[in-house]
Amino acid sequence: MELKRTADGEKGFEKVFAFLRERLLAGSLKPGDRLISERELATLLGVSRPIVREALRALTVLGIVEIRDRIGTVVTRPDVSVLNDFFTFALAQQADMLDDVMQARVAIECQAIRLACERANITDFERLQRALARIGETIDEADAGGMADFDFHRAIVVASHSETLTVLHSSMAGLLTHSHRSRRELVQAFPSMKTYLIDDHRRIFEAVIARDPERADATLRKHFAIGDEYRRRALVGDIDRTSASG
Amino acid sequence: MELKRTADGEKGFEKVFAFLRERLLAGSLKPGDRLISERELATLLGVSRPIVREALRALTVLGIVEIRDRIGTVVTRPDVSVLNDFFTFALAQQADMLDDVMQARVAIECQAIRLACERANITDFERLQRALARIGETIDEADAGGMADFDFHRAIVVASHSETLTVLHSSMAGLLTHSHRSRRELVQAFPSMKTYLIDDHRRIFEAVIARDPERADATLRKHFAIGDEYRRRALVGDIDRTSASG
DNA sequence: GTTAGCATACTGGTCTGACCAAGATCAGAC
DNA sequence: GTCTGATCTTGGTCAGACCAGTATGCTAAC
Structure with missing residues (x-):
């Protein structure tokens, strides 16, 4: 963390960025605070306005500040969208990264469910239960079903009460929803998946209710493994057409 | 992922950003490619150069492109530093986030070690072994010891051959190194930690060598738990002063 | 005294045109 | 054929200006 001081040796952009970063990291600029106007900042640091805007824009994409048109620039709470953009x-x-991201997702969720077993409260349980019920209700719908699935998994992460895990998990949301949907589309054709989807999620739910981290982790991990297996088989057109008519 | 098309309805910055994003996401702009000059981009999109610079700067902090002075703007491979900045x-x-980040770290590493059991090759094993040896050698040094510890854990993640996990793990590197160092500083005072550090890491190493994901995960998880326990006790000045003189 | 309404100062959003320093390039000298 | 230097190009930056809304305060009407 090379906190270059605001020496004059720096280029314009770096000067402004460092100036703001210093205050952001030191805490003298907190979420909710409004920065001085771009013009003031420019004259204060002896740079031109476009440079100030560059720095502010940089902080914007990092989710640190928000530039409000004709209002000013305010410090925001770090947001997920940055990671989203990055991913x-x-x-x-690197298209081959998708499988990789799934691995990270498994990592996050398995850790989250362990924490959830310790920290989940009634509200979390209720949310999980609602999500579980919704999975059952929407088992025949691709879109709604995928969303219900996603909601359930998100509820697990939320129940971990870990901001970081939540942030990381959400940052992969865009990718995950796709995977969830495509998985759900398989359900229509292959009935055996219904059992898998409903039962698995219920078992996961029960493990969390029982506050059993090991079981919850193992069950969730197995759930992912089975899902992988289904998708792998789908690639070769196998699935369970042999045991059930499409 | 609202991929706003480059309609004229957008503001200047958004227009440029969307224009570049489109090409970046579509793949027509690949790492290594050099963008057209700022001036050309400006005239092409009908905006001024400062606006173009804002967009380029935004992509820069996202680690997507690199602006090289007097050379041009080139597309780079997504980098870790973004996440570093964000974190x-x-x-x-949110200072209380630190414990949270540790949880995420545990999540990443436990998943990584499972993958490592499957994917690690001779090179990975050797790197792990070197790191393990180094931990033993530097057991009495705070700085070098902390680094050896960190290297070992990083070697695990590297052995997972998962880009995403590596990226996430690295992004927490800055925070982790602090924690590693402070842990090592305890070693000097409390001899029993030496055994814990050396033996634990060896057990972890052996589990990976044995390609036993469950055992590796469990051992690593226990390793973290014990570390937590030590730090927790250190807070109340307990530790093992009773059984060993300082 | 209170309030509605408007003028004004201020804010971000953008443009134009310009200058600088240094890498890249190519023509011309050797 | 090679070296050298002028020139073109590139990013880095600045100054000043205009627009369009917001916020504020002052005035005028009630």
């Missing part, structure tokens, strides 16, 4: 771009340039 | 800022404004 979106990163994924685009 | 740095986020942590500064």
Whole structure:
């Protein structure tokens, strides 16, 4: 963390960025605070306004501040969208990263469910239960079903009461929803998946209710493994057509 | 992922950003490619150069492109530093996030070690072994010891051959190194930690060598738990002063 | 005294045109 | 054929200006 001081040796952009970063990291600029106007900042640091805007824009994409048109620039609470953007771009340039991201998702969720077993409260349980019920109700719908599935998994992470895990998990949301949907589309054709989806999620739910981290982790991990297996089989057109008519 | 098309309805910055994003995500702009000059981009999109610079700066902090002075703007491979920046800022404004980040770290590493059991090759094993040896050698040094500890854990993640996990793990590196160092400083005072550090890491190493994901995960998780326990006791000045003189 | 309404100062959003320093390039000298 | 220097190009920056809304305060009407 090279906190370059605001020496004059720095280029314009770096000067402004460092100036603001210093105050942001030191805490003298807290979420909710409004920065001085771009013009003031420019004259204060002896740079031009476009440079100030560059720095503010940089902080904006980092989710640190928000530039409000004709209002001013205010400090915001760090947001997820940054990671979202990053993963979106990163994924685009390395398509093989998708499987990788899934691994990270498994990592996050398995840790989250352990924490959830310790920390979940009634509200969390209720949310999980609602999500579970919704999975059952929407088992025949691709869109709603995928969303219900996603909601359930998100509820697990939320129940961990870990901001970081939640942030990381959400940052992969865009990718996950796709995977959830495509998985759900398989359900229509292959009935055996219904059992898998409903039973698995209920078992996971029960493990959390029982506050049994090991069981919850193991069950969730198995759930992912089975899901992988289904998708793998789908690739070769196998699935369970042999045991059930489509 | 609202991929706003480059309609004229957008503001200047959004227009440029969307224009570039489109090409970045579509893959027509790949890492290594050089963008057209700022001036050309400006005239092409009908905006001024400062606006173009804002967009380029935004992509820069996202780690997507790199602006090289007097050379041009080139597309880079997505980098870790973005997440680093984000976590740095986020942590500064929510200090209580540190414990949270540790949880995420545990999540990443436990998943990584499972993958490592499957995917690790000779090179990975050797790197782990070196790191393990180094931990033993530097057991009495705070700085070098902390680094050896960190290297070992990083070697695990690297052995997972998962880009995403590596990226996430690295992004927490700054925070982790602190924690590693402070832990090592305890070693000097409390001899029993030496055994814990050396033996635990060896057990972890052995589990990976044995390619036993469950055992590796469990051992690593226990390793973290014991570390937590030590730190927790250190807070109340307990530790093992009773059984060993300082 | 209170309030509605408007003028004004201020804010972000953007543009134009310009200058600088240094890498890249190519023509011309050797 | 090679070296050298002028020139083109590139990013880095600045100054000043205009627009369009917001916020504020002052005035005028009730």
